Amino acid sequence: MRATLLEDVGKIALREFPDPVVQRPTDAVVRVTASCICGSDLHPYRGKTPSVFPKRIGHEFVGVVEDIGDEVTTVRPGDVVVAPFLISDGTCRYCRAGLHTSCENGSVWGTDDGSGARSDACQGDRIRAPLADGTLVRVGTELPEALLPDVLALSDVMGTGHHAAVCAGVGPGSTVVVVGDGAVGLCAVLAARRLGAERVVAMSRTPSRQKLAAEFGATDIVAGRGAEGIAQVGELLGDGADAVLECVGSQESLEQAAAVAHPGGRLGCVGAPLGNLPLGPLFMKNVRLAGGVAPARAYLPELLDDVLAGRVRPGRIFDLELPLDEVAEGYRAMDERRAIKVLLRP
Numbered sequence: 001m002r003a004t005l006l007e008d009v010g011k012i013a014l015r016e017f018p019d020p021v022v023q024r025p026t027d028a029v030v031r032v033t034a035s036c037i038c039g040s041d042l043h044p045y046r047g048k049t050p051s052v053f054p055k056r057i058g059h060e061f062v063g064v065v066e067d068i069g070d071e072v073t074t075v076r077p078g079d080v081v082v083a084p085f086l087i088s089d090g091t092c093r094y095c096r097a098g099l100h101t102s103c104e105n106g107s108v109w110g111t112d113d114g115s116g117a118r119s120d121a122c123q124g125d126r127i128r129a130p131l132a133d134g135t136l137v138r139v140g141t142e143l144p145e146a147l148l149p150d151v152l153a154l155s156d157v158m159g160t161g162h163h164a165a166v167c168a169g170v171g172p173g174s175t176v177v178v179v180g181d182g183a184v185g186l187c188a189v190l191a192a193r194r195l196g197a198e199r200v201v202a203m204s205r206t207p208s209r210q211k212l213a214a215e216f217g218a219t220d221i222v223a224g225r226g227a228e229g230i231a232q233v234g235e236l237l238g239d240g241a242d243a244v245l246e247c248v249g250s251q252e253s254l255e256q257a258a259a260v261a262h263p264g265g266r267l268g269c270v271g272a273p274l275g276n277l278p279l280g281p282l283f284m285k286n287v288r289l290a291g292g293v294a295p296a297r298a299y300l301p302e303l304l305d306d307v308l309a310g311r312v313r314p315g316r317i318f319d320l321e322l323p324l325d326e327v328a329e330g331y332r333a334m335d336e337r338r339a340i341k342v343l344l345r346p
């Protein structure tokens with residue numbers, strides 16, 4: 001089978017590997033029908049995070065179960081499944097509390113799965129899924145083609161956008177500012193509207209992303225950045241938003257987010273932090289702060305119901321679809337911001 005290998009900074013290759021097999025009784029083997037490239041895959045690709053090369057890469061997929069270990073009970077061969085971006089057992093105290101990202105037996109796709117064996121990553125033809133009962137979510141015995149991108153978006157970006165909205169306490173009637181127009185920011189717009197937000201200001205200066213933000217329910221677009229963007233939000237919302245969803249994590253976006261919450265407002269941070277949150281302005285405004293790595297697994301069943309019923313369509317964030325053998329071009333397109341998010345098919 002083929003799988004994507006990040007061989008060095010900026011060097012993506014599709015290589016041949018042995019087919020995965022069930023190694024532990026809690027494993028499943030899944031044939032990947034669609035995967036995607038994440039903004040966070042770009043961090044090692046760009047050399048922004050310490051990495052050991054070569055490394056298997058990819059952590060968002062939809063597929064069909066081909067084989068299961070003796071202890072697996074929630075999925076069976078032939079089932080369509082979707083996987084969140086982290087592996088979790090579903091049974092430890094953190095998983096039971098809905099914080100699957102802190103699972104006591106959890107791991108990251110493509111790293112040591114806890115048994116000393118390295119799990120697979122998903123930008124390939126097949127994958128061994130450890131802790132299948134806890135990790136995989138059964139979609140059904142089939143998935144209509146039109147809904148596949150929407151289900152795939154639940155593996156990470158939609159769950160992460162939703163987490164930002166939940167952390168910021170978005171509810172009916174909320175006024176929201178979303179900082180960031182990447183796939184997560186756009187999904188955060190959709191998530192905020194889904195939770196009942198009345199007004200959603202999307203900060204974006206790219207016309208194609210502004211358009212999608214509006215389709216996802218943004219009521220206002222602010223194109224300015226820095227002091228200009230903050231002033232434009234002020235013109236729209238007066239002293240700021242009830243809820244600010246920070247979906248980038250850069251120094252500039254963290255400062256922007258801190259500046260546009262009103263006194264007593266809430267800030268939900270889901271952008272991987274590459275900068276420092278300015279605590280001074282937040283302190284003086286008594287802004288409540290929450291966020292972190294999104295427990296996508298916890299949100300999957302609820303969001304999957306809405307996706308399968310056609311109530312939310314997060315799959316529209318995929319604006320480039322490529323065959324797996326063009327995966328290197330997919331990374332280039334994301335790196336150069338030519339694509340919001342790339343969907344890969346075998």
Ligand SMILES: [Zn+2]
Pocket residue numbers: 088089090091092093094095096100102103104105106
């Ligand atoms: Zn757990």
